[in-house]
Amino acid sequence: MDFGFLVVQSLSGLASASSLFVIASGLTLVFGVTRIVNFAHGSFYMLGAYMAVTVVPWLLDFDRSPLLFFTGVLVSAAVVGVLGVVMEVLLLRRLYKVPELFQLLATFGVVLMVQDAVLWIWGPVEIPGPRAPGLRHGVEILGQRFPAYELFLICVGPAVLGLLWLLMHRTRFGILIRAATRDREMVGALGVNQALLFTGTLFLGAFLAGLGGALQIPRVSANSQMDLSIITEAFVVTVIGGMGSVPGAFLAAVIIGQLNSFGVLIFPKITLVLVFLLMAVVLVVKPWGLLGRPEPAAGRAALPEGILATPRFGLWEKVILAVVLAATLAVPVFGDAYTVKVATEVLIFALAAFSLNFLVGNGGIVSFGHAAYFGLGAYAAGLLVTKGGFAMEPALIAAPLAGAAFAALFGFFVVRLTGIYLAMLTLAFAQIAYAVCFQWVEVTGGDNGVVGVWPSAWARSREVFHYLVAGCCILGIAALRHVIYAPFGATLRAARDSEQRADAIGIDVRMHRWLAFTLAGAAAGLAGGLYAFSKGSIDPTLLAIPMSIDFLAMLLLGGMQTVMGAVAGAAAFHTIKDFFMPLTDHWRFFLGASIIALVLIFPRGLSGAYGALRRRA
Amino acid sequence: MAEAVLEVSGVTAGYGPAEVLFGVDLTLERGEVAALMGRNGAGKSTTMKAIMGMLPPRAGQVRFAGQDITGWAPYRIARAGLGYVPEDRRIFTDLTVAENLEVGRRPAQGARAAWTVERLYEIFPNLAEMRGRRAAAMSGGEQQMLTIARTLMGNPEAVLLDEPSEGLAPVIVELMAEAVLRMKAEGLAVLLSEQSLDFAAAVSDRAYVIEKGSIRFAGTMAALEADDHIRTTYLTV
Numbered sequence: 054m055d056f057g058f059l060v061v062q063s064l065s066g067l068a069s070a071s072s073l074f075v076i077a078s079g080l081t082l083v084f085g086v087t088r089i090v091n092f093a094h095g096s097f098y099m100l101g102a103y104m105a106v107t108v109v110p111w112l113l114d115f116d117r118s119p120l121l122f123f124t125g126v127l128v129s130a131a132v133v134g135v136l137g138v139v140m141e142v143l144l145l146r147r148l149y150k151v152p153e154l155f156q157l158l159a160t161f162g163v164v165l166m167v168q169d170a171v172l173w174i175w176g177p178v179e180i181p182g183p184r185a186p187g188l189r190h191g192v193e194i195l196g197q198r199f200p201a202y203e204l205f206l207i208c209v210g211p212a213v214l215g216l217l218w219l220l221m222h223r224t225r226f227g228i229l230i231r232a233a234t235r236d237r238e239m240v241g242a243l244g245v246n247q248a249l250l251f252t253g254t255l256f257l258g259a260f261l262a263g264l265g266g267a268l269q270i271p272r273v274s275a276n277s278q279m280d281l282s283i284i285t286e287a288f289v290v291t292v293i294g295g296m297g298s299v300p301g302a303f304l305a306a307v308i309i310g311q312l313n314s315f316g317v318l319i320f321p322k323i324t325l326v327l328v329f330l331l332m333a334v335v336l337v338v339k340p341w342g343l344l345g346r347p348e349p350a351a352g353r354a355a356l357p358e359g360i361l362a363t364p365r366f367g368l369w370e371k372v373i374l375a376v377v378l379a380a381t382l383a384v385p386v387f388g389d390a391y392t393v394k395v396a397t398e399v400l401i402f403a404l405a406a407f408s409l410n411f412l413v414g415n416g417g418i419v420s421f422g423h424a425a426y427f428g429l430g431a432y433a434a435g436l437l438v439t440k441g442g443f444a445m446e447p448a449l450i451a452a453p454l455a456g457a458a459f460a461a462l463f464g465f466f467v468v469r470l471t472g473i474y475l476a477m478l479t480l481a482f483a484q485i486a487y488a489v490c491f492q493w494v495e496v497t498g499g500d501n502g503v504v505g506v507w508p509s510a511w512a513r514s515r516e517v518f519h520y521l522v523a524g525c526c527i528l529g530i531a532a533l534r535h536v537i538y539a540p541f542g543a544t545l546r547a548a549r550d551s552e553q554r555a556d557a558i559g560i561d562v563r564m565h566r567w568l569a570f571t572l573a574g575a576a577a578g579l580a581g582g583l584y585a586f587s588k589g590s591i592d593p594t595l596l597a598i599p600m601s602i603d604f605l606a607m608l609l610l611g612g613m614q615t616v617m618g619a620v621a622g623a624a625a626f627h628t629i630k631d632f633f634m635p636l637t638d639h640w641r642f643f644l645g646a647s648i649i650a651l652v653l654i655f656p657r658g659l660s661g662a663y664g665a666l667r668r669r670a
Numbered sequence: 671m672a673e674a675v676l677e678v679s680g681v682t683a684g685y686g687p688a689e690v691l692f693g694v695d696l697t698l699e700r701g702e703v704a705a706l707m708g709r710n711g712a713g714k715s716t717t718m719k720a721i722m723g724m725l726p727p728r729a730g731q732v733r734f735a736g737q738d739i740t741g742w743a744p745y746r747i748a749r750a751g752l753g754y755v756p757e758d759r760r761i762f763t764d765l766t767v768a769e770n771l772e773v774g775r776r777p778a779q780g781a782r783a784a785w786t787v788e789r790l791y792e793i794f795p796n797l798a799e800m801r802g803r804r805a806a807a808m809s810g811g812e813q814q815m816l817t818i819a820r821t822l823m824g825n826p827e828a829v830l831l832d833e834p835s836e837g838l839a840p841v842i843v844e845l846m847a848e849a850v851l852r853m854k855a856e857g858l859a860v861l862l863s864e865q866s867l868d869f870a871a872a873v874s875d876r877a878y879v880i881e882k883g884s885i886r887f888a889g890t891m892a893a894l895e896a897d898d899h900i901r902t903t904y905l906t907v
Binding site for chain 2: 225229231232234235236238241243245246346
């Protein structure tokens with residue numbers, strides 16, 4: 054490799070770092086002030102790109118001048134900034150007091166709605182953007198040609214960093230933002246209207262995301278997958294840099310840009326893995342990121358969110374339970390093939406959701422990547438059957454073992470963190486698993502996955518397979534429920550409510566959480582294995598973000614405050630989704646809207662409503 | 671009797687299921703310094719948070735400058751002219767001294783001369799010397815001065831001063847007493863919570879004693895100093 058090549062490679066790394074920083078700086082600012090991790094930031098980025106491919110060509114029709122190009126870019130960013138204001142006023146303002154998990158879910162609801170809105174407005178086909186007038190040529194650098202637009206992008210990052218620094222240190226608005234990042238309640242007690250400050254911050258954050266998107270149009274076509282791919286990268290940048298720290302985001306973006314552009318030379322297949330590994334290492338060494346600070350505790354919800362009481366089944370619950378169990382077993386006798394299929398899937402998701410609530414509701418470990426263990430269980434089972442030539446039985450034993458093994462590996466890092474950093478790390482690990490399954494085409498079949506994951510002959514009929522699934526899932530749920538009621542479960546709740554006090558009475562909090570994470574991984578892995586056989590195939594969507602969100606939505610719907618809520622939530626969520634999805638082209642929109650509605654109106658879920666009813670009776 | 675600037679009547683408040691205040695009544699007159707005395711956990715800070723709207727009262731009423739401010743957001747109460755200096759100071763540690771003051775800045779409302787950065791630097795010369803320094807790199811006493819100066823930047827009519835002498839060296843405590851008297855001389859009303867009778871007696875006109883969330887004594891500072899029974903029952907440790 055000659056020197057010129059290395060320089061150019063490094064320059065292109067800087068160009069992507071620059072773009073990444075512009076987007077991540079907005080995310081980190083919004084988080085710093087509002088303490089909300091805004092999934093919709095990726096949607097703002099995507100909207101910025103779509104706005105630009107609409108506005109810029111129209112402007113260039115008047116005159117192909119750089120001035121009009123950049124006017125178009127800034128106008129697009131400003132429009133997106135206004136959308137950020139709309140989101141703050143309509144949604145975020147109602148969310149500041151709710152637990153962070155609900156905030157994440159609600160902003161993900163916005164992601165889903167924007168996805169459908171984009172498809173509806175701009176259609177499914179990618180839209181290429183115009184190239185920037187005056188920057189279309191290449192520049193000769195040490196014998197290599199390098200696009201002038203990329204050189205321009207390299208300058209954008211430091212320019213934005215400089216402007217943000219001026220804004221944050223030389224204007225009252227910026228000083229208030231920095232003060233609110235430390236202690237927003239105190240800022241309010243000094244007479245600052247937080248609502249206006251938050252609205253302003255959202256405008257700035259969304260503007261930066263939109264700017265990042267609009268600046269991309271000469272490089273990539275606007276497409277409807279841009280949002281989720283950028284948001285994970287932006288999360289990684291903000292987490293590595295320290296959430297709330299703009300200079301940290303810059304540093305992290307530069308490191309990741311270089312890692313990507315040189316990593317691709319050494320390990321072309323696993324660049325994504327490298328990035329997430331870096332994040333894991335940084336978080337273990339510096340749990341608040343490179344330039345971040347410990348989260349100030351002020352202003353957080355005081356009561357723990359999760360299972361508060363663990364009552365035994367009363368008479369009514371026993372009756373309900375008996376009816377549900379009888380109905381489950383009777384489905385193959387009375388139901389048609391479709392009903393049996395849905396019932397089987399409900400059982401599988403019930404186990405997966407229950408295992409997630411074992412972590413979230415019982416342990417306070419908010420995992421944002423639970424689909425990883427579900428999906429890895431599915432891949433373990435599926436690959437053993439198709440590539441390894443094993444039968445279903447050993448594959449179904451391997452599935453929970455795989456789930457447990459990866460949960461133990463990832464969990465070792467995860468339990469070292471708390472709060473939002475923990476949630477981001479679980480998400481990152483899930484994305485590693487996703488990336489491996491997606492990119493390792495020879496083994497995993499890549500995007501298409503692997504087909505032909507069929508049960509053994511005796512279990513091949515839908516009815517028998519239903520009973521097999523029912524047996525596994527009911528046993529799995531019963532076992533996890535037993536653990537919740539056992540001293541181990543109580544210990545986890547103690548650590549959830551006060552880590553310090555639990556620590557002070559001699560509980561090894563990390564060890565307990567690690568074991569819980571592993572156990573939940575095993576249960577999710579078993580669910581994933583069963584799911585692979587019920588579908589007959591495996592593919593990367595099984596461990597993608599939307600799957601993790603589905604599990605969380607089940608908890609939200611069922612209510613994470615009760616032990617059995619997750620089961621009810623899984624049943625309701627999956628039946629509704631399965632029923633509505635074929636009926637409309639806009640199911641994402643409705644799913645997103647329902648998640649938001651649930652968070653706002655019904656934050657205790659179905660079983661919470663049932664509990665309130667019982668208390669009133 | 672002078673005109674009351676702050677009237678608290680029957681305020682109850684608490685955290686989650688825990689009740690802390692059980693119907694607190696007190697008044698603060700224009701231009702006076704009143705001390706809210708009590709032991710740790712008696713409800714002094716909670717009373718101040720309830721007045722300030724940071725812990726909205728569950729019952730009762732808070733009136734300030736003739737308006738009913740019960741249930742208002744803290745920022746509106748601050749804008750109405752009620753300043754708050756929290757017990758744990760809550761300095762913005764990432765900001766410089768000058769930036770901390772900037773966060774507190776609000777325009778003056780009455781005819782009184784507005785507080786400016788220069789005037790505050792006169793009263794607290796230490797702050798002037800370190801105006802460009804990050805607040806994290808200040809001593810406890812310096813932070814206490816900064817937090818008072820920051821609140822004065824809002825040009826309040828009255829100030830709630832939560833335990834200004836707590837954990838400070840005797841020299842600094844004297845500076846705090848001077849600062850309170852200076853505020854009084856400027857015409858501000860001050861409600862300060864205190865555990866130390868010496869400090870309270872040095873600066874206050876009147877005193878309230880709070881215990882288990884209820885006011886047990888209200889009277890002049892001289893009356894409190896004369897009342898051995900109240901002092902031994904509610905104040906001495």
